[in-house]
Amino acid sequence: MTARRTVIRGGMVLDAEGRAALRDLLIEDGRIVAIDNPGLGVADDAEVLSAFDRLLIPGLISAHTHSHGALNRGAVNDKVSLEMFLTGAGASARSRGVDDKYLSAALSAAEMIRKGCTACFDLTVEFPEPSREGISAVARAYRDAGMRAVVAPMIADRTIYQALPGLLEALPDDLRSHCAGLSAAPIEQTFSACRDILANWEFDRRWIRPALGPTIPLHCSDQFLIDCAHLAREHDVPLQTHLAESRAQAAIGLTRYGKSLVGHLQELDFLSERLSAAHAVWLDDDDISRLGQSGVRVAHNPSSNLRLGSGVAPVRKMLENGIAVGVGTDASNTSDGQNMFEATRLASYLSRIDGFATDEWLSAGEAFHLATEGSAKVLGFEKIGRLARGYEADIVFLRLDSPHFVPLRSPLIQMVFGENGASVHTVMIGGRIVFHDAKLLTLDESLLRRQAQEAANRLDQANAGTYASAATVAQLVGAFCAAQGCTGHALPRKLKLACEG
Numbered sequence: 001m002t003a004r005r006t007v008i009r010g011g012m013v014l015d016a017e018g019r020a021a022l023r024d025l026l027i028e029d030g031r032i033v034a035i036d037n038p039g040l041g042v043a044d045d046a047e048v049l050s051a052f053d054r055l056l057i058p059g060l061i062s063a064h065t066h067s068h069g070a071l072n073r074g075a076v077n078d079k080v081s082l083e084m085f086l087t088g089a090g091a092s093a094r095s096r097g098v099d100d101k102y103l104s105a106a107l108s109a110a111e112m113i114r115k116g117c118t119a120c121f122d123l124t125v126e127f128p129e130p131s132r133e134g135i136s137a138v139a140r141a142y143r144d145a146g147m148r149a150v151v152a153p154m155i156a157d158r159t160i161y162q163a164l165p166g167l168l169e170a171l172p173d174d175l176r177s178h179c180a181g182l183s184a185a186p187i188e189q190t191f192s193a194c195r196d197i198l199a200n201w202e203f204d205r206r207w208i209r210p211a212l213g214p215t216i217p218l219h220c221s222d223q224f225l226i227d228c229a230h231l232a233r234e235h236d237v238p239l240q241t242h243l244a245e246s247r248a249q250a251a252i253g254l255t256r257y258g259k260s261l262v263g264h265l266q267e268l269d270f271l272s273e274r275l276s277a278a279h280a281v282w283l284d285d286d287d288i289s290r291l292g293q294s295g296v297r298v299a300h301n302p303s304s305n306l307r308l309g310s311g312v313a314p315v316r317k318m319l320e321n322g323i324a325v326g327v328g329t330d331a332s333n334t335s336d337g338q339n340m341f342e343a344t345r346l347a348s349y350l351s352r353i354d355g356f357a358t359d360e361w362l363s364a365g366e367a368f369h370l371a372t373e374g375s376a377k378v379l380g381f382e383k384i385g386r387l388a389r390g391y392e393a394d395i396v397f398l399r400l401d402s403p404h405f406v407p408l409r410s411p412l413i414q415m416v417f418g419e420n421g422a423s424v425h426t427v428m429i430g431g432r433i434v435f436h437d438a439k440l441l442t443l444d445e446s447l448l449r450r451q452a453q454e455a456a457n458r459l460d461q462a463n464a465g466t467y468a469s470a471a472t473v474a475q476l477v478g479a480f481c482a483a484q485g486c487t488g489h490a491l492p493r494k495l496k497l498a499c500e501g
């Protein structure tokens with residue numbers, strides 16, 4: 001069989017150093033095999049694609065998202081902190097059938113592609129426990145969309161009421177007995193589903209891979225975390241968890257374990273190159289150094305951290321400690337979309353809020369590097385995230401007649417700081433065009449829209465009671481967490497001292 005060849009001519013190609021120049025690219029069987037000056041000689045059978053007046057960049061990679069959030073857009077109120085969100089999060093995944101799980105992932109994938117994102121790490125939750133058919137439905141949605149993804153069942157063995165010591169006692173009597181009666185899925189059931197998922201993976205791992213997502217350390221017993229790490233090693237898959245995302249988590253971690261969350265995870269031998277930590281906001285210097293020494297990767301989620309008021313992750317310090325950092329959007333119900341251009345810009349802007357030490361700011365080039373090659377490390381894919389020979393042909397074509405590229409001086413800076421996804425003209429993933437001229441070619445978006453509205457109406461009705469009680473509890477949980485001895489924008493070190501003293 002002869003190789004499928006495509007030559008892309010006349011585009012301005014952004015290289016790994018952030019320089020843009022007119023180049024031709026030759027693609028064979030989905031991979032870039034040559035990048036050269038215009039006029040690259042190719043075999044007669046190669047398909048020719050014009051990229052005239054386009055900036056070609058590697059597809060952005062979301063290091064952290066939750067596809068189940070797409071069907072829940074608009075269901076999370078304004079002014080909700082992480083723990084308030086988590087109180088109602090159970091409702092969000094309830095009552096869903098396999099078709100709903102597919103639909104939510106398809107909606108998420110469609111938006112990612114539209115916004116120039118070609119791969120993601122998806123922690124997906126099912127209620128009451130993960131299932132092979134549910135995770136397969138999510139993976140199928142990515143396959144049908146033509147994206148790459150790592151799909152991990154998001155799991156725990158504690159409810160939020162069991163996870164946060166003192167919370168139940170802080171609730172009024174009637175709510176306390178209700179909340180105390182809630183429980184997570186039995187551990188054996190959760191692990192047997194995970195084993196089934198990992199042992200029977202039916203998708204091409206060049207495109208879609210499995211992983212495990214023990215959701216939040218406080219929500220997992222020590223044995224649960226140990227078993228997760230063991231299972232991940234056994235099947236050679238990555239792990240991702242939400243680490244020290246909120247100030248309350250960090251403070252309660254100190255109370256529960258007598259040491260930081262990172263210190264506790266290290267003691268459990270949970271830190272490794274297999275692990276990525278989403279958020280990682282409330283860390284001190286020791287924590288960061290331990291993460292660096294253990295090879296843990298970090299998924300930075302600036303838009304979600306802002307939306308939920310979680311704080312600002314110390315990304316510069318992570319980089320100084322040799323940590324591979326990627327960028328993610330988080331779910332569509334915690335950052336209101338899957339816009340990786342926005343997340344990348346915010347990663348850079350947010351690094352500047354602390355003062356005038358401009359050397360410590362993340363440059364446009366650094367932020368872009370995190371959102372491509374950094375995120376690729378979080379996903380564990382070696383050959384994505386850059387336009388270079390031997391890499392997968394995951395390429396986003398941006399229109400250079402968009403206002404923020406006129407006049408054109410610095411394609412990199414103008415793209416990172418000015419692009420919002422509106423200039424995405426064509427998206428190629430593995431050599432296949434999945435989006436072209438404002439149209440998604442792999443999924444029927446008008447059908448998805450009809451199905452989404454129908455599903456939202458049905459699920460809102462089915463979950464109305466759960467949402468109502470969650471809304472009441474959320475206010476109390478928010479007040480409890482705010483009172484964890486550490487109000488205000490405390491630095492981690494001060495937080496530690498305040499909580500210990």
Ligand SMILES: [Zn+2]
Pocket residue numbers: 064065066242278330331
């Ligand atoms: Zn998350």
